[in-house]
Amino acid sequence: xxxxARCRVWLSAAAVVVxxxxxxxxxxxxxxxxxxxxxxxLFAIGDGPRIVGVSSYDQFPPEVSRLVRVGGLLDPDVERxxxxxxxxxxxxxxxxxxxxxxxxxxxxxxxxEHRALPDITxxxxxxxxxxxxxxxANAAADGMEGAxxxxxxxxxxxxxxxxxxxxxxxxSSLRNxxxxxxxxxLHDMLEAAGGTNVFADVRRQSVEVSTEMMLARKPDVxxxxxxxxxxxxxxLSRQTQAWNILGSVPAVRNHRVxxxxxxxxxxxxxxxxxxxxxxxxxxxxxxxx
Amino acid sequence: MRPIRARLAITVAGFGALLLVAxxxxxxxxxxxxxxPRVFDRSIPFADNLDAQIxxxxxxxxxxxxxxxxxxxxxxGVVFQALLRNPLATPDTLGVSSGAALGAMxxxxxxxxxKIAGLPAIPLASFAGSLFALAVVYALATGRRRGLxxxxxxxxxxxxxxxxxxxxxxxxxxxxFTDTFRTVRWLMGMLDxxxxxxxxxxxxxxxxxxxxxxxxxxxxxxxxxxxxxxAARGVNVPRAERMALVSASLATGAAVSISGPIAFVGLVVPxxxxxxxxxxxxxxxxxxxxxxxxFLIGCDLVARxxxxxxxxxxxxxxxxxxxxxxxxxLVRSSR
Numbered sequence: 001x002x003x004x005a006r007c008r009v010w011l012s013a014a015a016v017v018v019x020x021x022x023x024x025x026x027x028x029x030x031x032x033x034x035x036x037x038x039x040x041x042l043f044a045i046g047d048g049p050r051i052v053g054v055s056s057y058d059q060f061p062p063e064v065s066r067l068v069r070v071g072g073l074l075d076p077d078v079e080r081x082x083x084x085x086x087x088x089x090x091x092x093x094x095x096x097x098x099x100x101x102x103x104x105x106x107x108x109x110x111x112x113e114h115r116a117l118p119d120i121t122x123x124x125x126x127x128x129x130x131x132x133x134x135x136x137a138n139a140a141a142d143g144m145e146g147a148x149x150x151x152x153x154x155x156x157x158x159x160x161x162x163x164x165x166x167x168x169x170x171x172s173s174l175r176n177x178x179x180x181x182x183x184x185x186l187h188d189m190l191e192a193a194g195g196t197n198v199f200a201d202v203r204r205q206s207v208e209v210s211t212e213m214m215l216a217r218k219p220d221v222x223x224x225x226x227x228x229x230x231x232x233x234x235x236l237s238r239q240t241q242a243w244n245i246l247g248s249v250p251a252v253r254n255h256r257v258x259x260x261x262x263x264x265x266x267x268x269x270x271x272x273x274x275x276x277x278x279x280x281x282x283x284x285x286x287x288x289x
Numbered sequence: 290m291r292p293i294r295a296r297l298a299i300t301v302a303g304f305g306a307l308l309l310v311a312x313x314x315x316x317x318x319x320x321x322x323x324x325x326p327r328v329f330d331r332s333i334p335f336a337d338n339l340d341a342q343i344x345x346x347x348x349x350x351x352x353x354x355x356x357x358x359x360x361x362x363x364x365x366g367v368v369f370q371a372l373l374r375n376p377l378a379t380p381d382t383l384g385v386s387s388g389a390a391l392g393a394m395x396x397x398x399x400x401x402x403x404k405i406a407g408l409p410a411i412p413l414a415s416f417a418g419s420l421f422a423l424a425v426v427y428a429l430a431t432g433r434r435r436g437l438x439x440x441x442x443x444x445x446x447x448x449x450x451x452x453x454x455x456x457x458x459x460x461x462x463x464x465x466f467t468d469t470f471r472t473v474r475w476l477m478g479m480l481d482x483x484x485x486x487x488x489x490x491x492x493x494x495x496x497x498x499x500x501x502x503x504x505x506x507x508x509x510x511x512x513x514x515x516x517x518x519x520a521a522r523g524v525n526v527p528r529a530e531r532m533a534l535v536s537a538s539l540a541t542g543a544a545v546s547i548s549g550p551i552a553f554v555g556l557v558v559p560x561x562x563x564x565x566x567x568x569x570x571x572x573x574x575x576x577x578x579x580x581x582x583x584f585l586i587g588c589d590l591v592a593r594x595x596x597x598x599x600x601x602x603x604x605x606x607x608x609x610x611x612x613x614x615x616x617x618x619l620v621r622s623s624r
Contacts, residue, residue: 212320
């Protein structure tokens with residue numbers, strides 16, 4: 001699954017650019033997508049069949065398993081991309097060398113930059129407009145925004161537990177713990193799901209959390225996200241035990257440490273709605289319709 | 290000049306007192322204010338005592354780790370400098386740290402999970418890597434019975450560092466993205482061990498290496514004058530050299546397996562200590578071990594408290610202090 005999503009969580013803390021597009025001619029018919037989130041968006045609006053190549057990390061929807069793999073953020077396989085004769089390549093804004101080569105080959109591209117939750121539907125609308133599927137893309141984006149707003153609404157007035165949202169740590173120990181800071185789609189999802197991020201004051205996508213910080217921030221709830229191969233291999237019920245050493249943390253004392261597995265937590269595409277709903281159901285059982 | 294025993298007592302007492310102050314102050318200071326009476330208040334159950342948990346779980350293991358790693362790296366630095374008769378010989382410049390890092394990196398990336406004599410894979414791999422790097426460098430520098438060549442030594446050290454770092458990068462490149470990030474972070478040094486377990490695990494290695502260090506000072510004093518002079522004074526030079534090599538590699542490997550490679554401790558500390566106690570290894574070795582601990586405790590305090598809630602990698606702090614110091618040392622020694 002999307003290791004690129006993970007790397008985005010880490011690497012794009014300083015993201016500033018939103019989304020840019022080059023040129024605009026006839027709607028693209030042969031799309032190569034290096035971005036799992038955009039791949040998912042295209043499939044969600046029914047334009048999946050126009051994709052001819054995807055990144056090494058794409059796992060969803062299952063149809064991608066039949067498509068050609070063309071590398072990822074760090075190792076795009078330019079030869080293979082060119083050999084697919086694409087008329088649009090969706091790539092990361094930071095892939096400057098790949099852009100230069102595509103320019104030379106006269107192939108158009110769509111620069112993607114990952115930011116916060118509202119940018120996901122912005123991306124969906126712009127890529128939709130870019131490939132001539134504006135109506136369906138706008139409808140899907142409206143649907144996503146409406147669903148998130150509905151989750152927010154059904155939780156209005158409900159007490160918001162202070163939550164530590166962990167997206168990375170060593171197996172069975174509390175070393176190398178990384179949690180969502182106060183910026184980015186994980187933070188936004190947590191807030192939409194009726195939680196208060198204990199690291200809301202740190203305006204970064206990821207925070208390296210020391211043992212002292214875990215104790216000092218006193219989260220009421222700890223949610224750990226697992227994804228990729230690890231989510232399938234690990235016995236998640238045992239991962240909670242690692243926290244027992246920190247008995248003074250309210251979440252630990254009150255048995256409110258939750259392990260959630262699923263790639264939807266790290267791919268900022270259409271599945272963020274489902275991911276937000278799962279967070280909300282974890283934080284506020286029975287409150288979501 | 291006073292007899293060596295008196296000077297040793299003064300030196301150990303002085304640097305020991307400094308370490309004691311560091312050990313007392315460091316766990317009390319941090320990003321969160323804690324109340325000491327509450328930390329030691331037995332009437333509150335430990336599980337509910339936030340101050341005690343911050344003190345005993347978050348801070349004390351870090352301080353203990355910094356003590357052991359700092360002492361090991363500094364002592365190893367002294368031994369390398371004496372053995373190789375070169376002020377720039379350190380675990381970093383000889384490729385020993387890179388070897389240890391590569392060993393540990395292989396163990397981490399390929400999830401090696403064996404034990405030999407109760408020691409887990411990562412410290413063992415790290416020790417093997419440091420010993421391998423040092424053996425190559427040392428063999429090259431002393432080859433063909435031409436005595437120890439400083440130029441060959443440093444060139445071999447630089448070459449080994451580059452070579453081993455390339456293998457480390459290759460290992461990272463083979464790993465998946467998550468592992469790559471973790472190993473990159475690991476290479477920056479990290480003392481937040483989270484429990485005493487990683488420390489206890491390598492304690493046997495550290496005890497053995499420090500016991501070996503304790504036998505070395507006399508031989509190191511003579512060897513640093515030259516191998517022939519040492520042999521003439523009755524030192525079994527090859528044996529002493531082997532002891533020095535193995536003990537310093539053992540200490541470096543154990544330290545690296547706790548914290549990742551932390552640069553410059555093995556360079557800065559021995560030189561700083563020599564400014565105060567002179568060059569007698571009976572003084573330099575214990576003083577460096579004590580001051581190495583103080584130095585790393587201080588650097589880790591900066592790492593965890595200066596920009597809280599953001600944590601800095603401790604290796605960056607030691608390098609920021611150590612880099613300019615290294616340069617100053619070069620300028621000073623060339624004058």
